[in-house]
Amino acid sequence: MSTTSLPFLPFVRPYVDEETIAGVINVLRSGWITTGPQNARFEAALSEYCGHRPVRAFNSGTCTIEIALRIAGIGPGDEVITTPLSWVSSSNMICEVGATPVFVDINPVTRNLDLDKLESAITSRSRAIIPVYLAGMPMDLDRLYALARTYQLRLIEDAAQALGSSWNGQRVGERGDFVSFSFHANKNITSIEGGALIMNHDHEAQLAQKYRLQGITRTGFDGMECDLLGGKYNLTDVAARVGLGSLARLDEITAQRRKLARAYFTYFSGGAAIAGGIELPPKDFINSNWHMFQIVLPLERIRIKRANFMAQMKERGIGTGVHYLPIHLFKLYQERGFKLGMFPHAERIGRAIVTLPLFPQMTIDDVSRVVQAVNEIIHHHQQ
Numbered sequence: 384m385s386t387t388s389l390p391f392l393p394f395v396r397p398y399v400d401e402e403t404i405a406g407v408i409n410v411l412r413s414g415w416i417t418t419g420p421q422n423a424r425f426e427a428a429l430s431e432y433c434g435h436r437p438v439r440a441f442n443s444g445t446c447t448i449e450i451a452l453r454i455a456g457i458g459p460g461d462e463v464i465t466t467p468l469s470w471v472s473s474s475n476m477i478c479e480v481g482a483t484p485v486f487v488d489i490n491p492v493t494r495n496l497d498l499d500k501l502e503s504a505i506t507s508r509s510r511a512i513i514p515v516y517l518a519g520m521p522m523d524l525d526r527l528y529a530l531a532r533t534y535q536l537r538l539i540e541d542a543a544q545a546l547g548s549s550w551n552g553q554r555v556g557e558r559g560d561f562v563s564f565s566f567h568a569n570k571n572i573t574s575i576e577g578g579a580l581i582m583n584h585d586h587e588a589q590l591a592q593k594y595r596l597q598g599i600t601r602t603g604f605d606g607m608e609c610d611l612l613g614g615k616y617n618l619t620d621v622a623a624r625v626g627l628g629s630l631a632r633l634d635e636i637t638a639q640r641r642k643l644a645r646a647y648f649t650y651f652s653g654g655a656a657i658a659g660g661i662e663l664p665p666k667d668f669i670n671s672n673w674h675m676f677q678i679v680l681p682l683e684r685i686r687i688k689r690a691n692f693m694a695q696m697k698e699r700g701i702g703t704g705v706h707y708l709p710i711h712l713f714k715l716y717q718e719r720g721f722k723l724g725m726f727p728h729a730e731r732i733g734r735a736i737v738t739l740p741l742f743p744q745m746t747i748d749d750v751s752r753v754v755q756a757v758n759e760i761i762h763h764h765q766q
């Protein structure tokens with residue numbers, strides 16, 4: 384049952400402009416639809432955006448994490464430190480290469496890995512850290528890289544949500560070790576599905592390219608060698624053309640997302656939801672690209688659970704999401720010995736976090752409507 388006549392507002396909606404749609408049609412007519420000239424253009428544009436570092440594009444963000452781990456030579460016996468509050472991609476790929484995921488609890492304000500706790504998780508078996516920039520909010524990259532240098536750890540930045548974000552005036556992707564982006568339909572720019580890995584050395588990029596296409600290297604007209612177990616992770620030219628059109632609008636998209644995030648803070652201030660104890664994200668309009676606007680519900684102060692809250696938002700014509708449930712409590716990870724109680728901040732926030740609508744085609748009035756709905760529901764269910 385719906386209590387509104389307004390159109391449904393999803394929490395995210397992909398954006399592909401008309402110029403890009405026309406470009407896609409040209410690619411489809413060009414006679415070359417799989418990986419080719421559009422993929423090369425997309426990689427060149429991404430490289431230019433990332434300080435001219437080597438870049439390879441892939442058909443997902445998930446596989447870029449696996450490939451970065453393989454390039455770094457990480458496998459059985461190695462430990463990789465990551466966050467329990469994220470999508471399962473990074474931790475699954477750590478397991479996929481045979482390494483052991485080591486979770487460190489999050490900072491409840493930034494909702495990213497807690498840098499104060501990270502050091503104590505480092506052992507003689509640690510090989511890498513995979514930080515995740517939840518909702519596009521980067522971590523303190525100076526501190527993170529200093530720590531990695533001290534302990535000689537590789538960094539694989541899971542920046543799936545952080546294209547357009549920056550730290551200390553530098554873009555995420557512009558510096559550092561491996562940086563991974565995703566171009567899934569819900570991300571800040573999209574190639575429908577897709578991803579990219581930013582590296583430092585051409586020999587790493589050559590390896591990435593081999594892992595991307597069955598481990599094959601070609602030479603001359605008929606030369607071919609296979610000397611590594613590669614998979615099939617290449618991006619089609621059709622998808623690359625979508626990505627190019629989307630990347631061209633990144634600055635505009637980020638500006639609009641920041642404007643909408645500011646409106647959220649303005650409308651929430653002084654309202655029933657704040658009085659009732661909801662937690663807002665860190666108020667950062669410089670570093671974050673505002674991939675998501677996430678609130679944490681005051682579950683101990685209201686009579687409803689998160690699912691009821693989401694259902695009541697839906698009755699008001701508003702979509703919401705959950706990003707994320709704590710990874711260590713999934714069956715696969717419980718079977719590896721992780722238990723409830725190990726990471727209390729990730730568990731509390733994982734139970735109560737809700738993603739509100741935020742995408743560039745939204746208006747300030749849409750934000751007002753969402754905040755009003757949250758205020759009504761929190762007010763009505765306070766105990």
Ligand SMILES: *Cc1c(COP(=O)(O)O)cnc(C)c1O
Pocket residue numbers: 442443444445446469470472473515541543544565566567576577578
């Ligand atoms: C989306 C996302 C991924 C996975 O990207 P895909 O392109 O869907 O494989 C990984 N990590 C995080 C944090 C993400 O948000």
